[in-house]
Amino acid sequence: MGVVTGAMVFGPDGTGAPLPGHRALEPVPGGDLVELAYDYGPNLVPAPGEVGSMWRYHALLPLDPAPVAYPLPVGGTPLVAPVGLREQLGAPNLYLKDESRGPTGSNKDRATALVLEHGLRRGARTATCASTGNVAVSLAVGAAAAGLGAVIFVPAAVEESKLRLMLLAGATVVKVARGYGVAFELSRRTARELGWLDRNTGVNPLTLEAKKTVAFEIWEQLGRRSPDVVLAPVGDGPTLVALAKGFRELRACGVTDRLPRLIGVQAAGCQPLRVAFEQGGPPEVVEPRTIADGIAVSRPVAGARAVAEVRASGGAFVAVEDAEMLEAIGLLARRAGVIAEPAGAAALAGFRRALGAGLVGSEETAVVLVTGSGLKTPRFLAPSGTAVEIEGSPAEVDRLLAPRR
Numbered sequence: 001m002g003v004v005t006g007a008m009v010f011g012p013d014g015t016g017a018p019l020p021g022h023r024a025l026e027p028v029p030g031g032d033l034v035e036l037a038y039d040y041g042p043n044l045v046p047a048p049g050e051v052g053s054m055w056r057y058h059a060l061l062p063l064d065p066a067p068v069a070y071p072l073p074v075g076g077t078p079l080v081a082p083v084g085l086r087e088q089l090g091a092p093n094l095y096l097k098d099e100s101r102g103p104t105g106s107n108k109d110r111a112t113a114l115v116l117e118h119g120l121r122r123g124a125r126t127a128t129c130a131s132t133g134n135v136a137v138s139l140a141v142g143a144a145a146a147g148l149g150a151v152i153f154v155p156a157a158v159e160e161s162k163l164r165l166m167l168l169a170g171a172t173v174v175k176v177a178r179g180y181g182v183a184f185e186l187s188r189r190t191a192r193e194l195g196w197l198d199r200n201t202g203v204n205p206l207t208l209e210a211k212k213t214v215a216f217e218i219w220e221q222l223g224r225r226s227p228d229v230v231l232a233p234v235g236d237g238p239t240l241v242a243l244a245k246g247f248r249e250l251r252a253c254g255v256t257d258r259l260p261r262l263i264g265v266q267a268a269g270c271q272p273l274r275v276a277f278e279q280g281g282p283p284e285v286v287e288p289r290t291i292a293d294g295i296a297v298s299r300p301v302a303g304a305r306a307v308a309e310v311r312a313s314g315g316a317f318v319a320v321e322d323a324e325m326l327e328a329i330g331l332l333a334r335r336a337g338v339i340a341e342p343a344g345a346a347a348l349a350g351f352r353r354a355l356g357a358g359l360v361g362s363e364e365t366a367v368v369l370v371t372g373s374g375l376k377t378p379r380f381l382a383p384s385g386t387a388v389e390i391e392g393s394p395a396e397v398d399r400l401l402a403p404r405r
């Protein structure tokens, strides 16, 4: 593995005794996250080949070179060139990075995999997280696959279909009436007190390390080229922060000389980071009002860092209404064959806004992250027509299809 030069300490909860080869903790300038660094060089980047799995980038992950024990396939998601969508939006160089293809249908599967892989190597028995939904499903299913216990804290208003998946996978689930922020503190405290693996987003640095592999894959799938701009939904912030880190690491390795602009997409009903970006000052705590649970975060854990990354990249924040996300879900399904949930479709809604506002040029190479599958949120999948019921005779079919003959 690449030697860790920048200071990292992590025990089960992201702090504590250093692993061999890791040095003491240093804060990242201007950031609120602890961050790993490596001895960068082209030797850490895999030779051209198939982008099949996240573990392909093991030299840029904090892993000893032992075989990976985590059993679920993770990473290697497709970069889709959506012909119909491109035509409809007048954006010939638009791509979708379809993160809905992970084992539980969201980009959270990457972080879960790396945290649990570390846990398995250290003999951990139980993992915990707080989550608005997708992290929880991914931890419940990942822990089940890895033979670990999972104790999950969710806001009481959790999406029912996601809750069922957590329970189906055998996780212990605690609903917290006072919401995600309180659930987060409870999960962290429990991890500390009981020595459990802490898979909480934005605090365990492994989550950032895993999510940065999305940037590596985009670069490889574009023919070892960085795009002009990447759009990502932003809740707590680590998805976007990790993208920035990934592209920066590619540049540090000497395999690309440019960094894409990053556009963070928030829900109009929960946009503390867009407001902080435009007005300056720290993000204000807001009361989320949106159907997009993944980005309904009142006090983003990595918010300041996400704002700083967007600013440094020359990008911007945009906010989209729930109706725009629902429209984007329909567009993705009908024009690209990708089934997304509201937060998962937010970046496409943001892309349309950014095009309209001149934040993205129509000819630019733009990558939109689709971060979560709609198969987990069926109530937001609005059909574009109705099914016709027939008795079952060929004559009925002939009559029905006559206009098409």
Ligand SMILES: Cc1ncc(COP(=O)(O)O)c(C=O)c1O
Residues within 6 Å of the ligand: 106, 132, 133, 134, 135, 201, 233, 234, 235, 236, 237, 238, 239, 240, 293, 294, 295, 341, 343, 344, 371, 372, 373
């Ligand atoms: C589908 C989906 N998209 C986007 C996000 C936001 O990611 P982050 O919290 O890293 O900003 C989440 C977080 O749960 C999510 O579930």
